[in-house]
Amino acid sequence: MISDSEFPSSLPCRVLLVGSASPVAAALAETLSGVDGVELHQADQSEARERAAALAPSVLLQALHGYEDGGGFVHACRKSDVLKDVPLLVIAPQAEAAGREAAFAAGATDYLAHLPARTELLARVRYHADAHLARQQRDAAVCRLRASEATLARAQVEIEQLAGLDALTGVASRSRFDHVAQNEWQRARRNGQPLSVLVCDVDHFDQFNERLGQDAGDLCLKKLAGLLVGQLKRPSDLAARYSGKAFAIMLPDTSLDGAVRVAEACRASLERLALSHPAPERRVVTMSIGVASSVPAEDAGLETLLERADEALEAAKARGRNRVMALRG
Numbered sequence: 001m002i003s004d005s006e007f008p009s010s011l012p013c014r015v016l017l018v019g020s021a022s023p024v025a026a027a028l029a030e031t032l033s034g035v036d037g038v039e040l041h042q043a044d045q046s047e048a049r050e051r052a053a054a055l056a057p058s059v060l061l062q063a064l065h066g067y068e069d070g071g072g073f074v075h076a077c078r079k080s081d082v083l084k085d086v087p088l089l090v091i092a093p094q095a096e097a098a099g100r101e102a103a104f105a106a107g108a109t110d111y112l113a114h115l116p117a118r119t120e121l122l123a124r125v126r127y128h129a130d131a132h133l134a135r136q137q138r139d140a141a142v143c144r145l146r147a148s149e150a151t152l153a154r155a156q157v158e159i160e161q162l163a164g165l166d167a168l169t170g171v172a173s174r175s176r177f178d179h180v181a182q183n184e185w186q187r188a189r190r191n192g193q194p195l196s197v198l199v200c201d202v203d204h205f206d207q208f209n210e211r212l213g214q215d216a217g218d219l220c221l222k223k224l225a226g227l228l229v230g231q232l233k234r235p236s237d238l239a240a241r242y243s244g245k246a247f248a249i250m251l252p253d254t255s256l257d258g259a260v261r262v263a264e265a266c267r268a269s270l271e272r273l274a275l276s277h278p279a280p281e282r283r284v285v286t287m288s289i290g291v292a293s294s295v296p297a298e299d300a301g302l303e304t305l306l307e308r309a310d311e312a313l314e315a316a317k318a319r320g321r322n323r324v325m326a327l328r329g
Contacts (some may be wrong), residue, residue: 013129014039016057018048018073024093024115025063031118038125045073053082060130064092071106076270078107087128091115105126140242150291166241168218169225177248182302184236184252189296189311196259197248197295199309200228200266203321204279205245205288213280220275220285221245231266248309256293256326263289271322286322288313 015038019025025042032040044049044063060083061075074090077083087109092099094113102109109128116124127195157167164176174181174327181197188195200210202224209217226240228247242248249266251259267289275285290313308327316325 012037012039013059013126014055014057015041015056015059015061015129016048016052017042017061017063017231018045019063022063022065024091026066028063028091028121031121032125035122038217048073049080049083051138052086052323053080056082057086059125061125062088062090062092065094066089069176069319071102071108071173074103074106074108085132087132089124089128103179104132121128121260128167128239129308144172144291166225169222169241171225171229171247172238172240174240174242174248177238177242177250179275180219180238180321181250183304184250185296185302189298192295193253194295196251196254196256196291197305197309198251198259198266198312199242199246199265199290199306200224200249200263201246201289201313202316203288203317204282207279207282208277208285223273223275224270224285224287227269228266231262231269240272246313254293256291256328259326261289263291267324288316288321289324290314290316291326293326303304 008201008321015032017029017032017040021044029040029042031040041051041055048060060077069209072275076087077088089112090103090108091112092103100111100113101322110124112124129293155198164173165171166173173284181195184195187193201218205217205220205279208220225239225241225247228249232239232249236252238250240248249262251262254262267287270287271284273285277283277285290311292305292308292310292312294300294308296302312325312327315327316323319325
């Protein structure tokens with residue numbers, strides 16, 4: 001018996017020896033039997049795949065007197081979901097040279113055309129077993145890492161939502177916009193000051209997404225969000241993701257004329273940015289903007305102002321898009 005000190009191992013090596021009726025298999029079984037750290041199992045080729053699926057071996061060891069099966073067993077193992085990654089060592093003394101080619105072509109991990117000495121056999125078996133274990137540990141670590149990354153991404157979205165930010169563009173979310181706008185509406189009512197709202201919608205964005213894909217569409221929205229924020233001059237101004245492809249801008253203490261100037265600056269800036277639109281008749285990405293402004297009255301609500309901005313947006317689209325339309329709230 002070879003002791004652990006001669007062939008150390010941190011984990012048991014489970015070997016399934018295939019071809020129990022072969023004299024080569026008998027010689028290999030004698031070599032491996034009783035070796036510390038090696039758990040030996042044997043099976044005929046007809047039952048080997050079923051036994052292997054149940055045992056989850058560290059190494060498959062196919063013993064042949066010659067390479068008479070032409071790689072059939074190896075090929076069948078490589079097609080098995082359970083066994084496709086298990087190291088498979090073929091030992092085929094007296095096989096012709098074509099046997100080696102057939103074995104590797106079918107997916108064998110290693111091949112010996114001679115009956116190995118005990119030291120060589122144990123070294124090869126342990127090497128392949130350790131490599132298999134290392135791959136399993138690596139794959140498990142990758143799975144854990146991906147799960148952690150997914151958890152982190154979900155947490156980031158939740159944090160951004162709690163902070164009132166849109167996860168894609170980084171501007172305010174619709175819920176934050178509604179909350180801030182309601183507070184500004186009340187403040188404007190108390191102070192008798194105007195409150196203006198812009199609703200900006202990317203023209204023919206569905207065609208953009210369909211032809212270039214969602215990733216390109218998301219990048220377009222991110223660039224538009226940055227452009228809109230760049231047009232805001234005061235801390236009280238707020239840009240937000242209003243819906244899928246629409247953004248809203250709230251401008252406290254701003255008249256309709258002032259809001260139209262901001263809207264036109266936003267529209268023109270996007271046109272100058274010249275983001276290519278995949279539709280030939282579009283050339284570049286543009287947007288339509290609806291503007292509404294109101295000095296809140298006691299009997300009026302914020303919803304009326306937002307509805308007027310939406311109506312103005314629809315009017316801009318009806319008149320050909322890539323334009324600003326304004327209505328008083």
